[in-house]
Amino acid sequence: ALLVRKQQHASYDAETRLRLPLSNSVSAGLVAYQNETHHYFFAVKTTGNKATVFVAKAKEGGEDIIASGSLPVSKIITLGVEADKGKISFYYRDKNSAKIYLLQDADGKYLSTKE
Numbered sequence: 001a002l003l004v005r006k007q008q009h010a011s012y013d014a015e016t017r018l019r020l021p022l023s024n025s026v027s028a029g030l031v032a033y034q035n036e037t038h039h040y041f042f043a044v045k046t047t048g049n050k051a052t053v054f055v056a057k058a059k060e061g062g063e064d065i066i067a068s069g070s071l072p073v074s075k076i077i078t079l080g081v082e083a084d085k086g087k088i089s090f091y092y093r094d095k096n097s098a099k100i101y102l103l104q105d106a107d108g109k110y111l112s113t114k115e
Contacts, residue, residue, distance in 0.1 A: 015080040034111040042090045067103040
C-alpha cells in the first residue's frame with residue numbers, strides 16, 4: 001500500500017504507525033521523496049527475531065544507510081519525520097515511549113527542487 005501527500009511547506013511533520021514486518025525480505029516505513037535519486041527512506045525490518053530501524057538516503061545508483069539501530073521487542077511501532085527550514089529529523093516510539101531520535105537535523109534541502 002502507498003499513501004502520498006505533497007509537501008506544501010518548509011516545516012512539517014508526519015507519522016505512521018505500523019506492525020513490524022514478519023518477513024525477512026520486507027521493510028516498511030515512510031519516504032520523504034523528491035525524486036528517484038533524492039529521497040530518504042525511514043523504515044523498520046526484521047531479521048530472525050530481531051528488529052532494526054534505519055534511515056536510507058537515495059543516491060544515483062542506489063542508497064546508503066545513514067543511520068540505524070536496534071528496536072525494542074514490540075509488535076507495533078510509530079515512525080515519524082519532522083522537517084523545519086532545511087533540516088529533517090527521524091524518530092520512532094512504541095505505544096508507551098517518548099520520541100527516540102534516530103537521526104536529527106539531516107539535510108532537508110536535499111529534497112528541494114531549488115538546490
